Amino acid sequence: MRRTGSSYRRRDKYLRFVVPALLVIVAVIIFPWVFTVFMSLHDWQVASPRRWVGLANYANLLEDERFRAAIGRTFVYTLLAVVFPVVIGVAAAVVFHREFPLRGLLRSIYILPMVATPVAIALVWTMMFHPQLGVLNYLLSLVGLPPSLWVYSPQTVIPSLVLVETWQWTPLVMLIVLGGLAALPVEPMESAVIDGAGAWQIFRDITLPLVMPFVMVAVVLRTIDALKAFDTIFTITQGGPGVASETINIYLYLQAFSFFRIGHASAVVIVFFVIIVACSLSLLALRQRLRWA
């Protein structure tokens, strides 16, 4: 097929729009990734010469018990940090969907934790968690419960961190689901009421299935967010006590910015990236199935 002059001109115009964006993508996404892969194939430490090691960094990761434990911990933390905000957030959305006095004011107050700076929040929670001087144990004592060690015990550190995460990010889930509820048709609910369905039946069999695509959006966002959680954990526990709250991100941070093991840390980045992509794709696929079910 012969190209006419006008088609060349069209392509020129097309390129003029595409090339700048392409250059930016290459500079800020593709090059860093290629370079990270390159680094992950080297034994590369600050103040030491770089040495090609092939896939040795990845093999070392497989044998690294601490890394494997960090992966397991990350999944546990993510699961809890998704389930609690989603369950509470959906319930809160149902409540705030109803008309009641001061609803607007209470809804605004409810979303306040979400707009606060995570590190500032973490510092406040750290003080609240203090076993002897923190306000949380004081509150427990008011209702006759024994004190807890919160983030100062390997057994309770993950649930305590999830508590912070839940407090901060439940409002986001509520907002997403509330938007979904507002967009739902009212006719199915009216029909159900006429047919004699109870409130729980209506919620379980009509409202929840209809709003499920929105819940899945919240689940996807929360999962990605919880998987990459760093600031709160690092500020409150730095991965401790011991390694009891050391997630992949904390492990990665230590390797890259405390131990300056650049090659090893790059391999962690690649593995972590694969995990995040796999989780995200699985959830998106699930969402598609739910939408068209």
Next chain:
Amino acid sequence: MVHRQRPEYSRRDVLRSGAALAAAAAIAAPGSRALAQGTPAAGSDFDWQRYAGEEIGVLLALSPRSDLLVEHQPEFEELTGIRVNTDVVPEQQQRQKQVIEFTSGNPSFDVTAVSWHVQKGLFGKGGFLLDVREFLEDPAMTAPDYDFADFSQAAINFATQPDGRIDTLPYNIDYWILYWNTELFEQKGVAFPQTFDEMVAAAEALNDPGNGIYGFAARGLKNANTPVWTSFMQGWDAVPVDDQGQLRTTEEPAVAAATLYQTLLANYAPPGVVGFNWNECQTSFAQGTVAMWFDGIGFATPLEDPEQSLVVGKVGYGLQPAGPIAQHSGTFGDGLGISAQSDKHGPAYFYAQWATNKQNQARVLAAGAGAPARNSAYTDPEALANLTVPQEWVDTLIASGEIGLPSLPQIVPVTEFRDIFGIALTNMITGADPAQELAAATEQFRPILEQSQQ
């Protein structure tokens, strides 16, 4: 706009003169007393304005000492005509920023604060900092009243690399001491412990969890807790890594020190100590709920501040107790280094020289902001007259200086050392066997150490 001039002393010039300095290094290392005494004779015509119009960047770690430097910076700018842009960053972030920028080959700063106990090995291996010996010997670069010999021997040793290079000017020495609540001790009729055994006995006698009082506190959080153990180890006159670079972390003194750590923190420390860093310990001690606290000497100011502390006037400052074999004080420290990659070595050296002069060191003491590296600060009448902390603190500081030894090994992977052995120590608090934990940590750390030594 400030024109960036090439300094009279470039990095190339300094490197070129390296051969001449090699002989000096042989004499100077590791103590450099000979070099110190070679400080130029007094003269009144020192040209502080030599680099007037230049502009330099300074990167400091957040601390009361940095606050003092920033507060008095206009004094330096007026004296020299050099403009200073100072960044003060929290310690952890400052350390990362330094390494990343040094590795980039083009750091944004010309002068930076260096934690010897963490960075000396890495910075020495990387050659990140300028060897200042030539400047120290040059009457045109070092003011006659600078008096390098005034720095304590411990500080000079810290500032000197194993090959003789002096790549920092000493600024602060941090000795570990035992803070004790005199009121709680008096109530129970317990005397201040002179030995480790007495310290355990005192912790047991003073421990009263039913009334919210605990006998002892120290860092339990991994990484932060390792210096507690290595300082205890000094009581057996032992070090974790010997002069030949061999790990001594499974030998009897190491296990005994770890057992002491476990005994104190598992039995007599507040619940949750496993997650305590210095700030949690400080809070507990300042609230009067802890009888003894073992940590660095720099906490007198908050403990004597009525707005932050409930134990004002009730704090005793005691030496690190003696072990079965020896009595030492775990020592840490900071200096100011000049980026080897800077093209403003001269103005940067002027700043480092000013920051570590006698007047600024005396200011550190008067403010209770740390332990000056200069001997003269402790006899400075003005500093002593303006003390904001008890005299006992100064006495303990001086006494600690006489028995001070570096607590952490001066190796490149010191952060990994702290991390791996810190986890082992944390496990001990929750009941793990010290000997087994140390053996496992040693096996884990050995290849990292060996790789760094290649």
